[in-house]
Each structure stands twice: as C-alpha cells, then as structure tokens.
Amino acid sequence: MPGETPAAYLPSAGTAAQPAEGPVRSQNEEKSKKKRRLEYPPAPEPLPVPVIDNHAHLDFRDGQVKVSVAEHLDTAEALGVAGAVLVGYDVASSEFAVSAAQSEPRAKAAVALHPNDAPRLNEQGDYEAGFARITELAAQPQVVAVGETGLDYFRTGDWGRDFQRRSFYDHIALAAERGLAMQIHDRDAHADVVQVLQDAPQLPRSVVFHCFSGDAELARICNANGWYMSFAGTVTFKNSEHLRQALAAADPQLILVETDSPFLTPHPYRGQPNAPYLIPQTMRLMAEVRSGSNNGAELARLCQQVMLNTTQAYGEWT
Numbered sequence: 001m002p003g004e005t006p007a008a009y010l011p012s013a014g015t016a017a018q019p020a021e022g023p024v025r026s027q028n029e030e031k032s033k034k035k036r037r038l039e040y041p042p043a044p045e046p047l048p049v050p051v052i053d054n055h056a057h058l059d060f061r062d063g064q065v066k067v068s069v070a071e072h073l074d075t076a077e078a079l080g081v082a083g084a085v086l087v088g089y090d091v092a093s094s095e096f097a098v099s100a101a102q103s104e105p106r107a108k109a110a111v112a113l114h115p116n117d118a119p120r121l122n123e124q125g126d127y128e129a130g131f132a133r134i135t136e137l138a139a140q141p142q143v144v145a146v147g148e149t150g151l152d153y154f155r156t157g158d159w160g161r162d163f164q165r166r167s168f169y170d171h172i173a174l175a176a177e178r179g180l181a182m183q184i185h186d187r188d189a190h191a192d193v194v195q196v197l198q199d200a201p202q203l204p205r206s207v208v209f210h211c212f213s214g215d216a217e218l219a220r221i222c223n224a225n226g227w228y229m230s231f232a233g234t235v236t237f238k239n240s241e242h243l244r245q246a247l248a249a250a251d252p253q254l255i256l257v258e259t260d261s262p263f264l265t266p267h268p269y270r271g272q273p274n275a276p277y278l279i280p281q282t283m284r285l286m287a288e289v290r291s292g293s294n295n296g297a298e299l300a301r302l303c304q305q306v307m308l309n310t311t312q313a314y315g316e317w318t
Contacts, residue, residue, distance in 0.1 A: 002045045002079075006277060008071040009040035011064050022059030022096060025262050029271055038063045041269035044280040047080030048296055049303035051283065052310045052317060053276040054230045055110075055148070055183060055210045055258035056084045059096040062262035063273035069100045069107060076276035080303070083107060083317055084276050085258075087148055087183060087210075089114035091133050101142035108314065110145035110183050111137040115152045118167035119160030127163075131170055138178050144314040146175035147183025148210055151196070154187045168196055175204035181313050183210045183230075190214050194221055206313040211260050212246060219246040222254060228313050230256035233266030233274065236285045244289045252290070252305050256313065257283055 027036050040063050053076065058069050073084065083106035088094025094111035101109040111134050113121065121127040138146060149171035151164050175182040182204040186193045190213075197203060209222060212229040222229050229250050235243045247255070257279060265274035266281040287294040287302045311317060 003042050005040050006043050006075045008067055008075055009063065009065060009273075009275070022061060022093065025060055025062040025273075036271045038273065040065075040273050040275065041265065041278060041281075043075075043079060043277055044284070046078070047280045047283060047303050048300040049307065050077075050080050050082035051257055051279060051303050051306045053081055053084035053259050053261075053279050054208070054256040054310060054313075055087050055232070056261045056276055057089070057093070057263075058084070058086055058100065058261070059093050060262050067275070069104050072276055073104060073106045076279065077106065079277050079280055081276050081279045082307075085110055085145065085183075085314070087145075088112055088134075088137075089148060090117055091130050094134060094137050098137050098140050098142055102140075105318075107142075108144040108317070109137075109140070109142050110147040110181075111143055112147045112149045112171055112183075113167060114148060115150050115164045115167060115185055116155045116160075119156060119163040122163045122167075127167070131167075134171075135174055138174055138180065143178075143180065145181040145183050145206075145208070146171050146178070146204070147181075147208070148185040149182065150185040151189035151193050152185060152187040153189045153192075165192070165196060168193075169200065172196070172200045172204065173202070176200075176202040179205055181206035181208055183208045185210060186213060190218050194218075197225070197227075208256065208313060210258065211264065212243070214246055215242040216245045216249040219249040223249075223251040226254065228254050228256050228309065230258045231282065231286060232258050232260045233264040233270070233278070233282050235289070236267040236282060237270060238267065247286060247289050253309060253312075255286075255302075255306055256309055257286065257306055 097109035
C-alpha cells in the first residue's frame with residue numbers, strides 16, 4: 001500500500017460521482033482561487049506505534065470519490081492511525097459526529113457551533129436553539145470534547161466579535177460542566193483567546209488548541225497553563241517555520257496531532273484531499289523537528305508520547 005493511493009480513495013472503488021451526505025469542499029484554493037487536484041495522495045509508510053487523529057471532518061466530501069467513515073478508519077488503521085475525533089462545527093455536523101461514533105468504536109465525537117457561525121446564528125435568532133441542541137448532544141457517551149469553538153478574526157469582522165466571545169464562554173462553561181475536553185479554533189486571535197481562557201470562571205478538564213497556529217511564544221504560554229497543542233499538516237508547509245519553532249518549544253506532554261481533514265494536507269501534497277491515513281506524513285516531520293531525526297526509534301518515541309497525551313486529554317480509546 002505505501003506509495004500507492006489506497007483503494008477506497010480511487011474512482012475505481014465504485015463510489016465516484018455519488019452525492020455527498022454533507023458539505024462538499026470547494027475545488028478552489030482558499031487564496032489563489034486556482035483549481036485543486038482532486039486525487040487523494042499516495043499512502044505513506046505506516047507508523048511504528050499507533051496514534052489518534054485528534055481532529056477530522058469526515059462529513060465533508062472531497063476528491064473524486066465518496067468515502068465512508070469506516071473506509072477512512074480502515075485505511076488509517078492499516079497505517080498506524082488507530083482512530084479519530086470527528087469534530088462538529090454546527091448542529092448537523094455535530095449530529096453526524098455523534099451518530100458516526102455510535103456505530104464506529106474507533107471514532108469519538110466533539111460537538112459545537114463554530115465561532116464564525118455563532119454571530120450569524122444570533123442575528124437570525126437561531127443561536128439559542130442551536131446551542132441547546134449542542135448541549136443535548138454533549139451528554140452522549142461518545143462525545144469526548146466540546147469543539148470546535150473559539151475566536152476567528154480572519155473571517156468574522158468587528159460586527160460579530162463580541163458575540164463570538166459570548167459563544168466561546170458558553171462552550172467553555174458547557175465543557176467544564178460536562179467534564180469534557182475543549183477543542184479551540186483560534187485564527188488571528190491568539191491574545192484574545194488566551195485572555196478569554198484566563199478570564200473564564202472555570203476551564204474544562206483539557207484545553208486543546210486545534211490546528212495550532214501560533215509561534216513559540218504562544219507555545220510557552222500553553223506550556224505554562226497545561227494546554228494541549230495539536231499540530232496539523234500546516235507544520236510541514238515550507239512557509240511555516242514559526243510552527244516548527246512552536247513545536248520545538250512545546251512541552252512533549254502537551255503535543256497532539258491531527259489532519260483537520262479534508263483540509264491542510266501535508267507537504268508535498270498541499271491542496272489535495274486530506275484524510276486520516278496521511279497522519280504518518282505529519283508525524284515524521286514532527287519527529288524530525290523534535291529530535292533531528294525521523295528514524296524508527298525517534299518516531300516511535302514521539303508516537304508513544306502523542307498517544308499517551310491523547311488519552312490524557314480525552315480518556316482511554318475503547
């Protein structure tokens with residue numbers, strides 16, 4: 001399998017052109033507007049020790065084929081990725097995550113209203129009902145986290161930022177009340193995210209910066225507070241030296257890994273569809289940053305630490 005696109009991701013698998021159950025990712029790159037390549041990348045070499053994909057959106061359709069949750073996780077498991085946290089960003093995706101985790105023991109769920117959606121929902125008068133449904137879903141045993149929640153100053157302007165903070169506080173309180181972890185979406189808002197966390201009356205059992213996007217200074221703040229940092233394929237990008245410096249500065253007991261699939265595919269496949277089976281690509285770069293080598297022993301050591309951290313953050317994966 002290594003070096004070849006996994007069978008479930010090939011058009012010949014018989015799932016090409018089927019309708020998506022959830023949203024469909026745009027064929028355009030976010031900034032360039034150029035057409036993306038829709039072929040899934042080849043499989044990397046398997047990991048020597050299993051890890052968990054800490055953040056994935058498997059309801060999104062991408063690429064040329066429709067892939068089920070079971071197919072995603074079967075392929076990933078064969079390459080050393082033992083499971084995934086399926087993450088909600090609205091009511092529908094949160095319901096999907098819970099339903100998938102109920103039928104798939106390798107999956108756990110996180111539920112939330114995304115910070116970019118919260119102000120819009122409030123303007124429409126739908127926020128309270130939506131958050132009430134998230135609160136109901138958070139009581140399900142398959143849910144291990146509230147997320148993704150937080151602040152996003154890239155997509156939401158001044159008009160919506162006050163309500164973003166209100167929603168962030170709501171989600172913090174829910175996670176703390178339920179004894180759950182919390183996955184934070186932090187985009188261009190590092191200082192305010194930290195301020196909200198420091199001002200909150202009570203924090204959840206675990207705080208996870210999903211797709212960590214800060215620098216070494218933010219990593220040191222996370223170290224001091226015991227907040228987890230989850231690194232995605234962005235850490236492999238050529239223009240992400242600040243992320244590699246943050247990874248090098250991070251407390252080893254606070255490092256997690258994720259895909260954020262179908263987004264943020266690791267180098268050299270940036271822009272192609274992403275999936276949990278590509279975690280080994282990111283882990284090998286992480287091992288090289290942390291120890292100067294991604295050989296078997298160093299990679300295995302980091303995988304063991306990341307797996308331990310994941311169970312510390314969310315509980316045992318059973």
